[in-house]
Amino acid sequence: MKYWLMKTEPETYSFDDLKGEKNQSAHWDGVRNYQARNLMRDEMKLGDQVLFYHSNCKIPGVVGVAEVSRESYPDFTSWDKDSNYFDPKSSEENPRWFMIDVKWKKAFHRIVSLKELRDVSELEGMKLLQRGQRLSVQPVTEAEFNTVCELGFHDEK
DNA sequence: GCCAACGTTGGC
DNA sequence: GCCAACGTTGGC
Numbered sequence: 001m002k003y004w005l006m007k008t009e010p011e012t013y014s015f016d017d018l019k020g021e022k023n024q025s026a027h028w029d030g031v032r033n034y035q036a037r038n039l040m041r042d043e044m045k046l047g048d049q050v051l052f053y054h055s056n057c058k059i060p061g062v063v064g065v066a067e068v069s070r071e072s073y074p075d076f077t078s079w080d081k082d083s084n085y086f087d088p089k090s091s092e093e094n095p096r097w098f099m100i101d102v103k104w105k106k107a108f109h110r111i112v113s114l115k116e117l118r119d120v121s122e123l124e125g126m127k128l129l130q131r132g133q134r135l136s137v138q139p140v141t142e143a144e145f146n147t148v149c150e151l152g153f154h155d156e157k
Numbered sequence: 158g159c160c161a162a163c164g165t166t167g168g169c
Numbered sequence: 170g171c172c173a174a175c176g177t178t179g180g181c
Binding site: 034132 | 161162163164
């Protein structure tokens with residue numbers, strides 16, 4: 001099993017939004033970055049665990065755990081002319097973009113903020129914390145995943 | 158809202 | 170294939 005971190009802007013789509021979906025599961029459309037696409041298309045497998053990260057908000061940080069509930073398939077918003085994510089170079093015959101489904105699993109007891117993550121020495125190597133790191137889908141190690149979860153399920157800071 | 162750090166695009 | 174210009178991300 002592999003471990004991932006996925007970013008989203010809560011004003012656009014939040015962890016609670018995911019929880020409110022039918023089956024608490026949703027397709028992760030709109031990723032238009034080749035590195036992130038390749039990870040989703042080639043690496044993310046059913047049951048992989050996902051740290052759910054809220055970005056571009058008051059307190060950026062990890063808010064809970066989700067898991068991969070469907071493996072890679074074409075992102076159909078890429079050939080929908082009315083979609084914000086429309087890409088004229090993508091078609092049904094030759095899709096350029098791919099997505100997966102994620103399923104809500106468990107909310108942390110408290111948000112584990114970016115600020116707090118930076119203070120944990122075990123997490124120094126975490127991709128999220130590297131300078132200039134902007135990938136919206138990124139791998140995390142099992143140790144990093146477990147460390148973040150321990151923080152999130154621990155009521156006190 | 159600012160802006161640093163990226164990724165992408167397109168002329169050459 | 171280089172690289173300047175432009176667009177985007179995302180913390181602050």
